[in-house]
Amino acid sequence: MNWxxxxxxxxxxxxxxxxxxxxxxxxxxxxxxxxFGIVAYFAIGAYVYAIVTQxxxxxxxxxxxxxxxxxxxxxxxxxIAALLFAALTGWPxxxxxxxxxxxxxxxxxxxxxxxxxxxxxxxxxxVGLANVxxxxxxxxxxxxxxxxxxxxxxxxxLTLLAFRRLLSSPYGRALDAIRDDETAALAVGKAAERLRRxxxxxxxxxxxxxGAVYAMYTTLAQPSxxxxxxxxxxxxxxxxxxxxxxxxxxxxxxxxxxxxxVVRAWPFETVRSAxxxxxxxxxxxxxxxxxxxxxxxxxxxxxxxxVAP
Amino acid sequence: MLLLQFFVTxxxxxxxxxxxxxxxxxxxxxxxxxNIAHAELLGVSAFTTWWLxxxxxxxxxVAAVVAIxxxxxxxxxxxxxxxxxxxxxxxxxxxxxxxxxxFVLGGVIDGxxxxxxxxxxxGLAHRYEVFGIRITSHQLLMVVLAAATSVSLAVFLxxxxxxxxxxxxxxxxxxxxxxxxxxxxxxxxTWLLSSSLAGIAGVMLAVVATLTTDLAFAQILQIxxxxxxxxxxxxxAVIVSGLLVGIAMDVSAFWIPAGYRPLVxxxxxxxxxxxxPAGLAGTRAA
Numbered sequence: 001m002n003w004x005x006x007x008x009x010x011x012x013x014x015x016x017x018x019x020x021x022x023x024x025x026x027x028x029x030x031x032x033x034x035x036f037g038i039v040a041y042f043a044i045g046a047y048v049y050a051i052v053t054q055x056x057x058x059x060x061x062x063x064x065x066x067x068x069x070x071x072x073x074x075x076x077x078x079x080i081a082a083l084l085f086a087a088l089t090g091w092p093x094x095x096x097x098x099x100x101x102x103x104x105x106x107x108x109x110x111x112x113x114x115x116x117x118x119x120x121x122x123x124x125x126x127v128g129l130a131n132v133x134x135x136x137x138x139x140x141x142x143x144x145x146x147x148x149x150x151x152x153x154x155x156x157x158l159t160l161l162a163f164r165r166l167l168s169s170p171y172g173r174a175l176d177a178i179r180d181d182e183t184a185a186l187a188v189g190k191a192a193e194r195l196r197r198x199x200x201x202x203x204x205x206x207x208x209x210x211g212a213v214y215a216m217y218t219t220l221a222q223p224s225x226x227x228x229x230x231x232x233x234x235x236x237x238x239x240x241x242x243x244x245x246x247x248x249x250x251x252x253x254x255x256x257x258x259x260x261x262v263v264r265a266w267p268f269e270t271v272r273s274a275x276x277x278x279x280x281x282x283x284x285x286x287x288x289x290x291x292x293x294x295x296x297x298x299x300x301x302x303x304x305x306x307v308a309p
Numbered sequence: 310m311l312l313l314q315f316f317v318t319x320x321x322x323x324x325x326x327x328x329x330x331x332x333x334x335x336x337x338x339x340x341x342x343x344n345i346a347h348a349e350l351l352g353v354s355a356f357t358t359w360w361l362x363x364x365x366x367x368x369x370x371v372a373a374v375v376a377i378x379x380x381x382x383x384x385x386x387x388x389x390x391x392x393x394x395x396x397x398x399x400x401x402x403x404x405x406x407x408x409x410x411x412f413v414l415g416g417v418i419d420g421x422x423x424x425x426x427x428x429x430x431x432g433l434a435h436r437y438e439v440f441g442i443r444i445t446s447h448q449l450l451m452v453v454l455a456a457a458t459s460v461s462l463a464v465f466l467x468x469x470x471x472x473x474x475x476x477x478x479x480x481x482x483x484x485x486x487x488x489x490x491x492x493x494x495x496x497x498x499t500w501l502l503s504s505s506l507a508g509i510a511g512v513m514l515a516v517v518a519t520l521t522t523d524l525a526f527a528q529i530l531q532i533x534x535x536x537x538x539x540x541x542x543x544x545x546a547v548i549v550s551g552l553l554v555g556i557a558m559d560v561s562a563f564w565i566p567a568g569y570r571p572l573v574x575x576x577x578x579x580x581x582x583x584x585x586p587a588g589l590a591g592t593r594a595a
Binding site for chain 2: 115117118280
């Protein structure tokens with residue numbers, strides 16, 4: 001097994017998905033919102049980045065728009081697009097709570113998936129957008145994959161710092177108050193509804209940016225990359241890490257990515273055994289998930305060590 | 310005329326959705342949470358039927374009965390081992406756990422069966438034509454089975470002691486317990502019932518569709534759509550909303566590409582949740 005390569009992959013993917021898990025943590029553990037459609041904001045980021053940076057359609061391409069703008073404008077617009085999509089989806093759904101919210105966000109993600117799959121004018125339908133612009137390909141001496149890993153790690157650290165700052169501010173304490181006792185928070189004049197909506201919007205931005213980085217990394221924006229499986233993956237990472245701690249969430253994501261990459265990097269003799277391994281990976285992930293939810297081992301460690309916040 | 314044909318196909322789709330959703334809604338009503346793994350139980354049943362029928366050569370009716378019984382036991386086992394110990398953590402944790410269960414079941418099915426498409430060893434469907442509207446014998450069976458299942462479920466819930474206990478438990482567990490209802494026995498009965506309903510739907514899935522291992526999970530989307538439209542936990546509204554979603558999906562194919570069927574189902578759901586968050590039945594079962 002090629003360990004250095006594995007490490008680079010884990011840092012890159014762990015950084016990208018870590019951002020998504022952090023955003024989910026903000027929504028769920030702080031805002032009390034169950035978002036079962038987080039993949040939609042991720043996909044929006046990826047597609048917007050691809051559309052903004054690619055050249056106009058040529059030959060067999062069926063998409064309509066390609067602006068050929070520089071990569072940084074794509075990143076910024078990906079964040080903005082995710083924010084706008086969160087505003088669009090948050091408006092009808094955030095009145096709902098608990099499982100209703102979970103189902104509506106899930107529904108929104110499926111609608112978006114179905115739209116991207118069937119509407120060829122956005123992103124070539126099933127085929128997707130290939131050859132997405134990779135900004136670091138001409139950085140001379142340093143190999144591209146290391147630059148990528150560093151960029152993903154940087155994005156993760158920036159998101160972590162921003163969220164930590166936000167949560168330790170009076171704003172974050174207001175959020176905690178609402179989560180712990182909404183009636184009491186309302187009584188002292190905290191606008192619970194508005195704060196929740198703001199959290200929903202704010203946390204969508206880094207998810208969109210992470211989606212853009214993911215599109216750069218895979219050089220693809222394709223519907224099959226953005227299925228409900230990403231949502232479940234991120235949820236499992238969140239639960240693994242213990243939902244109350246930002247650092248735990250990051251560790252959980254890295255652990256899960258490492259586990260999946262080790263299984264994937266294993267050399268298999270036949271197609272059948274590789275396929276069995278893929279299903280075994282699903283089964284194991286599911287079992288770990290169930291066990292962690294039941295016994296909550298990390299929750300206790302975290303509260304004992306007082307790893308704030 | 311073509312529109313009418315789409316409408317009839319939609320009714321058949323709706324009947325399948327009723328079969329697939331009614332067990333899900335029963336679980337939601339009595340146990341109080343959304344069991345995402347319900348769709349995978351359809352897969353368990355469908356592939357057990359397929360394995361018995363196509364691999365071992367058992368007659369399809371025998372295979373179906375065994376598969377339904379097996380699915381009921383699997384459902385009960387999962388409930389006892391996984392859901393019961395964490396019941397106190399509330400519906401959100403149970404909902405998230407059930408996605409883990411769906412992962413495990415899906416992985417097991419995938420690992421045992423492998424990729425490729427499968428069909429049952431049954432004859433081709435007989436085709437009837439009435440006033441230019443085509444319907445196959447398999448589709449007729451679906452409609453008959455959906456009607457029979459709905460009626461017998463209603464009779465069971467209203468006329469038998471166990472059915473009464475299930476309804477009492479769903480309305481108020483502690484009151485039911487104080488009036489002498491055996492809660493754990495009733496819960497077991499509910500799981501057996503809802504899982505065997507999933508089993509029936511799975512058998513029908515195996516009859517009308519070519520089986521792939523990801524087919525079962527794809528059903529959860531439509532099941533959720535129907536359950537939300539009905540109002541989570543209501544049973545009789547499932548019949549109306551199953552038909553509505555089925556017809557909406559198939560008739561929409563008259564104007565827009567058939568690839569948009571799931572989109573239509575969820576567009577219906579979003580509209581309903583915005584204007585009538587408690588569903589068609591209108592009772593808030595939160």
